Amino acid sequence: MSGMKTAISGVAAGAAVMYFADPDRGRRRRALLRDQSVRVWNDLLGLLDKAERDAVNRARGVGCAIQAIFRTSGADDQVLVARVRSRLGRLVSHPHAIDVLANEGKILVKGNVLQDEFPHLIRGISAVPGVKHVEKQLQVHESAENISSLQGGRRRESRSELSQQNWTPALRIAAGVLGGTLISYASRKNGFVAVAGGIAGAGLLGRAVCNRQFRDLVGVGHGARAVEFDKTIHIQAPVEEVFRYFSDYEKLPRFMTHLKEVRDLGNGRYHWVAEGPGGISMSWDAEVTQSIPNKLLAWRSASGSRVDTEGVVRFDQTSNGGTRLSIRMWYKPPAGVLGHYVAALFGADPKSEIDDDMVRLKSLVELGKTRAHGVRVDRESLQGT
Numbered sequence: 001m002s003g004m005k006t007a008i009s010g011v012a013a014g015a016a017v018m019y020f021a022d023p024d025r026g027r028r029r030r031a032l033l034r035d036q037s038v039r040v041w042n043d044l045l046g047l048l049d050k051a052e053r054d055a056v057n058r059a060r061g062v063g064c065a066i067q068a069i070f071r072t073s074g075a076d077d078q079v080l081v082a083r084v085r086s087r088l089g090r091l092v093s094h095p096h097a098i099d100v101l102a103n104e105g106k107i108l109v110k111g112n113v114l115q116d117e118f119p120h121l122i123r124g125i126s127a128v129p130g131v132k133h134v135e136k137q138l139q140v141h142e143s144a145e146n147i148s149s150l151q152g153g154r155r156r157e158s159r160s161e162l163s164q165q166n167w168t169p170a171l172r173i174a175a176g177v178l179g180g181t182l183i184s185y186a187s188r189k190n191g192f193v194a195v196a197g198g199i200a201g202a203g204l205l206g207r208a209v210c211n212r213q214f215r216d217l218v219g220v221g222h223g224a225r226a227v228e229f230d231k232t233i234h235i236q237a238p239v240e241e242v243f244r245y246f247s248d249y250e251k252l253p254r255f256m257t258h259l260k261e262v263r264d265l266g267n268g269r270y271h272w273v274a275e276g277p278g279g280i281s282m283s284w285d286a287e288v289t290q291s292i293p294n295k296l297l298a299w300r301s302a303s304g305s306r307v308d309t310e311g312v313v314r315f316d317q318t319s320n321g322g323t324r325l326s327i328r329m330w331y332k333p334p335a336g337v338l339g340h341y342v343a344a345l346f347g348a349d350p351k352s353e354i355d356d357d358m359v360r361l362k363s364l365v366e367l368g369k370t371r372a373h374g375v376r377v378d379r380e381s382l383q384g385t
Contacts, residue, residue, distance in 0.1 A: 051169035077102040083128050091124040092117045097149035105132035112149050115142050172208040179204030229351045231327040233358045237365045239315050242323040243294045251382055255360050255372045258353035
C-alpha cells in the first residue's frame with residue numbers, strides 16, 4: 001500500500017511539473033495559480049475572522065440560556081410575546097393569522113390555523129422558555145378554502161445546521177479541521193479503516209471549503225444549478241452587430257477557444273463539443289428555449305446530456321450606442337462542485353474560459369480581429385464562411 005501511495009504521489013508530482021513548466025502556457029498557468037492561491041488565502045482569513053465572531057456569539061448565547069434555566073422570575077409579557085411570535089414562522093404556514101397575548105407566563109393564542117398544523121403549533125409554543133400555560137381560542141380548519149387569512153403561505157421547517165445548505169463559519173472551520181485530521185491519519189496508516197477515514201475526511205474538507213451539500217460536491221442528483229456565475233462586458237458596437245456574432249452558433253468555435261465544434265441538429269437544437277480540464281473533450285446537446293432578436297438568447301441542455309447546463313444572454317443598448325452583454329449561466333460539472341473548484345484553481349473552469357472568450361469577442365467586434373487557437377481571426381474571414 002505504501003508503495004502504491006509513493007507511485008501515485010510521484011505520478012501526480014510529475015504531471016504537475018509538466019503542466020506548469022509547459023513552454024507555451026506554463027507562464028500563464030503559474031500566474032493563474034498564484035492569483036488563485038492569494039484569493040483562497042484571503043478568503044480563508046476572512047472565514048477565520050467570521051468563525052471567531054460566530055463562536056463568541058454562540059458561547060454568549062449558551063451562557064444566556066444557562067442563566068435562563070436557573071432564573072426564578074418569569075419573563076416580561078412583552079418579551080414572551082416576542083419569543084412566541086418569532087417561533088410562529090417555523091410552526092405554521094400563516095403566522096399572520098394568529099394573535100398572541102401574554103399574562104404572567106400564560107399565553108393566549110387566537111385566530112385561524114390549519115388542522116394538520118394545530119398540534120405542532122401548540123407543542124412549539126409550549127416549548128418556548130417562560131411559557132407556563134397555553135390557552136387556545138383558535139378556529140381549526142381542515143383546508144384553507146374560503147379562509148382569506150390562510151391563503152398562500154409556506155411553513156418553514158426547523159432543520160439542524162448539518163442538514164442546511166450553508167454552514168456557519170464556526171461549523172465550516174470545525175469540519176475542515178476534522179477532515180484534514182482524518183486525511184492526515186489516512187496518509188500514515190494502511191487498511192480499510194484508513195481508506196474510509198480518508199474518504200470521510202475528503203468529504204468533510206470539501207464540504208467545508210465549498211460550503212455546498214455533499215450531493216452537489218460529487219455531482220449527484222438532477223438539475224443544472226449546482227454552479228452559477230454571471231459575466232457582463234461592454235462592447236462599443238451596435239446591439240444588432242453583437243447579437244449577430246453571438247447568435248451565429250456554428251461560427252463561435254472560430255474565436256472561442258474553449259469550443260471545438262457547434263453543429264446544428266435542427267429545430268433549435270445544437271450539438272456542442274468543448275475542451276474540458278486536461279484537454280479532455282466534452283460534448284452535449286442543447287436547445288434554444290428563447291430567442292428575441294437583439295434582446296435575449298436562452299438555452300438549456302437536452303435531457304440525457306452528459307453536461308447539465310442552462311443560461312441566458314441579454315443584449316442592452318447603452319447611452320453611447322454600445323452594447324452591454326450580460327451572461328448568466330448555471331451548470332452541473334460532471335465531477336461535481338468539488339471538480340469545479342479544482343478546475344477554477346487552474347483557470348480551466350467555464351467561468352474563466354468565458355471571461356477570455358468575451359474579451360476575444362470584444363476585440364473581434366471593435367477592432368475587427370483577434371487571436372484564437374494560435375491563429376489570427378478577422379471579421380472578413382468570419383463573414384466569408
